[in-house]
Amino acid sequence: MLIEVSHGGTVNKAQTGLQYLNTLTPWNGRGGFALEGIIKVLKRLGDPQDSYPTVHIAGTNGKGSVSSAVASILGTAGYKVGLNTSPHLQLINERIVIDGLPIDDCSLGEFCYDVRGAASKELVELSFHEAITAVTFLALREVGVDWGVIEVGLGGRLDASNVISRPAATAIVTIDYDHQAILGNTLAEIAAEKAGIIKQGSPLISGLLPPEAERVVNSKARGTKHYRYQTDYGVAPQEGGGANLFGYWGKNFPISPLTLFDFTSPLPGIHQGHNLSVAATVGLAVGMKPEVVKKGIESVHWPARLERVTVDGCDILMDCAHNQAGIRAFIDYLLRTRAGLIDLTFGVLDTKNWREMLVTLAPHVGHWRLIKPDSERALSLEEVEAQIRISGNEVRVSSYGSDYEALAREMIRSCEGDVRYVTGSMYMIGKLRSVLGIPVKPIWQVG
Numbered sequence: 001m002l003i004e005v006s007h008g009g010t011v012n013k014a015q016t017g018l019q020y021l022n023t024l025t026p027w028n029g030r031g032g033f034a035l036e037g038i039i040k041v042l043k044r045l046g047d048p049q050d051s052y053p054t055v056h057i058a059g060t061n062g063k064g065s066v067s068s069a070v071a072s073i074l075g076t077a078g079y080k081v082g083l084n085t086s087p088h089l090q091l092i093n094e095r096i097v098i099d100g101l102p103i104d105d106c107s108l109g110e111f112c113y114d115v116r117g118a119a120s121k122e123l124v125e126l127s128f129h130e131a132i133t134a135v136t137f138l139a140l141r142e143v144g145v146d147w148g149v150i151e152v153g154l155g156g157r158l159d160a161s162n163v164i165s166r167p168a169a170t171a172i173v174t175i176d177y178d179h180q181a182i183l184g185n186t187l188a189e190i191a192a193e194k195a196g197i198i199k200q201g202s203p204l205i206s207g208l209l210p211p212e213a214e215r216v217v218n219s220k221a222r223g224t225k226h227y228r229y230q231t232d233y234g235v236a237p238q239e240g241g242g243a244n245l246f247g248y249w250g251k252n253f254p255i256s257p258l259t260l261f262d263f264t265s266p267l268p269g270i271h272q273g274h275n276l277s278v279a280a281t282v283g284l285a286v287g288m289k290p291e292v293v294k295k296g297i298e299s300v301h302w303p304a305r306l307e308r309v310t311v312d313g314c315d316i317l318m319d320c321a322h323n324q325a326g327i328r329a330f331i332d333y334l335l336r337t338r339a340g341l342i343d344l345t346f347g348v349l350d351t352k353n354w355r356e357m358l359v360t361l362a363p364h365v366g367h368w369r370l371i372k373p374d375s376e377r378a379l380s381l382e383e384v385e386a387q388i389r390i391s392g393n394e395v396r397v398s399s400y401g402s403d404y405e406a407l408a409r410e411m412i413r414s415c416e417g418d419v420r421y422v423t424g425s426m427y428m429i430g431k432l433r434s435v436l437g438i439p440v441k442p443i444w445q446v447g
Contacts, residue, residue, distance in 0.1 A: 014109025020116040021092070021108075021135075024128035026375075033158035033182070037124040041134050042163060044118040048141035049148075050165050052082075055282055058152040058159075058194045059173030059207065061325045062275040065267060065302050066173050067151040069279035072444035073296030074147045075100065077288050082140035083443065084161070085151045086129070089304055089430035090440060096136050098143055100442035111139045129153050133160040155183050157196025168286050170197050171205040173278050175213040176325035177353065191216035200224050203285045205233075207278045227252075227281050235277035237270065238262055243336065246273040253284040261294050268306040270336070271329045301441050304429050306333055311408075311436045314415035318433070321423045322348070327357045330423055334364055341366030341395075343414075344421045345407065347428035350379040355387055357424075362391035370399045371407050371432070373425035404435040 042049055057067045064085050071083040080099060088094040093102035115134045119126050126134065133153070140148045147168075152159045156172075175191050183190045191213035198204050198217075203225040206217055218226070227233055233250035237243070244265040251258050263280070265272045276297045283293040304318045321330040334342065344365045348354045368388055372378040381399045388397060400407040411420045422429060 013113045014106045017109040017112030017114070017116060018105070021112045021128070021131060024126070024131055026087070026128045033155070033160075035158060035160070035163060037119075037122075037126060038130045038134055038160050039163055040122040040124050041115065041118045041126065041130075042137060044122050045114065045134070045138055049137040049163055051141045052145055052148050053168040053286075054148040054150055054164050055169050055171070055286065056150050056152070056161065056164055056167040056197050057171045057173065057282075058156040058197050059171070060176040060178050060190070060194075061323065061329070062173040062207070062271070062278070063151050063171075065272060065275040065305060066171060066279045066282070067149050068302045068443050069276055069297045069300045070171075070282050071097070071100075071147075071149040072300040073279065073283035073288055073293050074149070075444045075446055076296035076299060077292045079146035080144065081147045081149065081444075082136070082143070082145040083149045083151075084133070084136040084140075086132070086153045087426050087430075089426060090434050090438075092132075094440065095132055096139055097443050098140070098145065099446045100444040102440060103139060107139065107143075108135070111135045111142065114138060127160075130160040152194070152197060154179060155190075155193040155196070157193045159197075162197055164199075166199055167197075167202045169203045169205060169282050170199065171207075171278055171282050172197070172209070172217055173207045173275060174325065175209050175217075176323070178323040178325070179351070181351075187213040188216050192220075195220040198224065203227065205278055205281045205285060208274055225285075227285060229274070229278070233277060233281045235273045237273060243270070244268065244272075246277070248277055248280055250281055250284055254287045255284065255289055259284055259290045261290055263294050263298055266298060266300060267302055268308075269329060269333045271332070272305070296444070300444055302443065303441065304426070304433070306330070308419075309436075309438055311438070312412050314412045315419045316411070316422060316436075317419055318422045318429055320426045320429055321357075322352060322425050324353050324356050324360065327360045327423070331360060331364060338419070342421045343367045343369070343411075343418065344423065345369040345371060345411065345432070346384070346422075346424045347371045347373045348379050348384065348424045349373060349375055349377040349427070351377055352425075354379055354384070358384065358387045359391045361423075362388065362395075365395060367396045368398065369407060369411065370397065371404065371428055372402045373428035374402075374431040375425065375427040378425070378427070404431055408432065408435050
């Protein structure tokens, strides 16, 4: 996605920086990973990643929700907070959020310019992910954040974000199958990659993990403070308070030995109770007060995670379920909230376990609307439809190619008081949100 600069700042410098970023191709599912290049570039820039306390968060699913909630907790406490997540939905700027809002174009461009210069001097060719990660660390230092919250892009051990010497805390939210070609074919192998972010002396918060993965994480975490889900903290739905009311408990925190409170999740889905409990534990582990933690997690906004929006009178529910674990959570939400088959817009990348995703979805879909994600790794709609035809009953399939405008018009025109559902690739959902005119909202409110 190209960015143009038309206001403020040193325009020529910003334009050059953004042009540099635009020449870098986002990861396409191929290629190896290493840290040597980004380490050299960051050293040239004065190692900005170690100039403020940082929380580093990994996981197959849920790490974005946890990262945004941790940033909201810290912001609620009165700190200036920078948040890095990936990928973005509508704007590249969304990958660097400061005090709840995406970085502006001119600042982004100027920091890209500085990273470009450092890479040139070190004779390093950065990938897009390495470059935007370096830009994040530099931007957060230059704007003077009190805290940085950094989401791992892929895996952990060799992810470009894994250059922080001693994070204030690390978290591993979930471990499931995804990106096996890069991370390994077993949960133990995947866990070993994600556990690569653990640093001795920095507390670790782990969520609900499969036993095979949990053993690996526990072994890696020996010698450091480790808060384990259902052992050191936990969460449960509360009766009589609606689907989003949860009770949290945790122990052995710096502020108080035992913490108990209820919270109302602003993010739909039973799985978000777990995710927000991980975020709460991170907040408590780094010394935030329980009342601040509660307010922070209740105030977070994280788009396209079972998010319901209304466009021209049509209710649309969007969820970035882009792997099998995400699809299971999406189906769980469906089973809890409605009966009958749904009208589903779907698009997926060929790097995903898309056949398993379609098999899981098929019994719940009456009308498929297929659209190509805005990525060179988008799976062909012919392959998607062929799998649909062998995965379920006779269903209606509408294929739109890359015509998002036609898809949006037909979704809304046919709505007739029912909900339209959208799930799959973030690249698809982000493009559709832009076409539908859905605005980018603050992730958290300052003060």
